[in-house]
Amino acid sequence: MLTKILARGVPACGYLFIRYLRGIVLLAATPLGLLLGWLIPDATAGLVKLANSERDRAARYLQQPAATPLPDALARQSGDVVTLFKDKSFWRSTSLLLLPPLVIAELVIAVCAVFAAPSAVLAMVLWPLDPGGFTLFGVPVDSWWKALVFGPAQILVGLGLLGWVAPATARWHARLTLGVLAPSAAQLETALLNERVAELTRTRAGAVDSHGAELRRIERDLHDGTQAQLVSLAMRIGLAKQTMAADPEKAAKILDDARDGAEQAMTELRGVLRTMYPPILADRGLAGAVSALxxxxxxxxxxxxxxxxxxxxxxxxxxxxxxxxxxxxxxxxSAAGHVDLLLERRGPKLYLAITDDGIGGARVNEQADLLGRGSGLHGMVHRVEAIDGQIELQSPIGGPTTVEVILPCA
Incomplete structure (x- = not known):
């Protein structure tokens, strides 16, 4: 029982003590901030950061997910009052000025919760050294009956404050902080739009880079493979044409070689085209293509x-x-011996999960490591994000490795 009381009360009192100290500092700085805040842009920006810090601490105390922060204060020049009055984050942050008066009462609760029981024990044990010098509930202790009556009562009250009242007060303060300093619906929508724009900018940039690399690869494959085969084919046909009249057998042999070269060039060209859009997808669909792989x-x-x-x-x-x-x-x-592959439709999204029982340790790198790992995963990430998909890699050392992909189909 005592352990549970301490586990609830100590963090709560710590939270209230820190809120008191920050509240007193803020209260002391308020007059100067009101006088000079309109002149000093950093003062208003600092107030917004302080509000976000308070929200983060409140969310952590309540063991909630990280609170959505207020957008940064608007950039402005010194003395720019118009921008200051338009700054919704600044005006939300001024709600911090309403909290300091509350922390004084909360401090009293925290102090009583922390010191009531220990002081009662000391008074019960040490009062004979100084009769009347120790008090319990404000009553001077000068006899054993007072010590044995008021002492346990104060201990019970102190444990009640520590185990229930202080945690309840701390939770109330944290919820009040989250509510008062919460961004408005318009600010939340703007923040979500900004995050979306930033995400789209990043993924589109990655898609452009990936597309450029793919084009360079295709160009290299065509130049080094198919084009070289076609040039050799043209030269062989020309040589066969020159030797046709003088040596028909040699010309026929050259044409046979040219035919083999043409077949090889067609094979390489089909390979290049297959990397652009596999024909098997058009022939057998995604399920059939994955089955073939x-x-x-x-x-x-x-x-x-x-x-x-x-x-x-x-x-x-x-x-x-x-x-x-x-x-x-x-x-x-991976040095794996088995692979699980799941492909299914989940509402408007396509879900894909690939799990192997290998050694793990896979990482997404822009450049391949010394073992040649990582760059392929980087290309996969760009390919998935280019169509607003999500990809997650879990590969602890020792395995297993799981790649999960969610692709929008709407």
Missing amino acids: SARSPIPVELRVGELGAVPAAVEAAAYFVVAESLTNITKH
């Missing part, structure tokens, strides 16, 4: 495919390449 994997894959419904082409391509890259990474780096 799983069947070709050298590591056994347990595939579970739910009802997918209509899936946009961009989403199909992203999911296909995520599966292909994941299975490639697992084969190369």
Whole structure:
């Protein structure tokens, strides 16, 4: 019982003590802030930061998720009163000035909660050293009957304050802080829009970079592979044309070589096209394409495919390449013996989860590490985020590794 009381009361009293100290400092600084705040932009910006700090502490005390902060104070020049009056975050933050008067009463509760029981024990034990010098409930203790009557009563009251009243007061103060300093609905909407714009800017930049890298890869493959084969084919046909009259057999052999070169060039060209949009998606759909990838994997894959419904082409391509890259990474780096692959529709979203029982330790890196790991995952992240999807990698050392992808289909 005592342990529970201490576990509730000590953090509550600590919270109230700190609120008192900050409230007194704020109360002392208020006159100067009101006089000079309109001249000093940093003063108003600091008040907003202090309000956000109070909200964070209140949320942590209540063991709630991090509180949505007030937007930063508007940028303004010294003496710019017009901008100051338009600053909603500043006016919300001025609600802090209403809290200091409350902390005095809260301090009394915290002090009584902390010291009532210990002081009662000391008075009960030490009163014979100084009869009448110790008090219990304000009554001088000069006899044992007073010590044995008022002492336990004060201990019980102190434990009640510590175990119930102080925590209730601290919770009330924290909820009041969260409510009074909460951003308005318009500010919340603006903050969400700003976060969305920042997220879209980041993902679109990543998509552009990924797209540029993909174009350079395709150009390199065409230049080093297909183009070289076609140039060689043209030269062989020209040589066969020159030798046709003088040596028909040699010309026929050259044309046979040219035919083989043409077939090889077509094979390489199909390979390049397959990396742009796999034909198997158009032929067999996403479920069939993923089944084919799983069947070709050298590591056994347990595939579970739910009802997918209509899936946009961009989403199909992203999911296909995520599966292909994941299975490639697992084969190369994981030392896994088994892979679980789940693909299903969850409302308006496509859900994909790939889990292997390998050694773990996978990380998303812009550049491949010494073992060649990481860059493929980085490309997967860009491909998924480019269509507003979400990807999460969990790969502790020792495994297992799980890649979860959620792609919007609406």
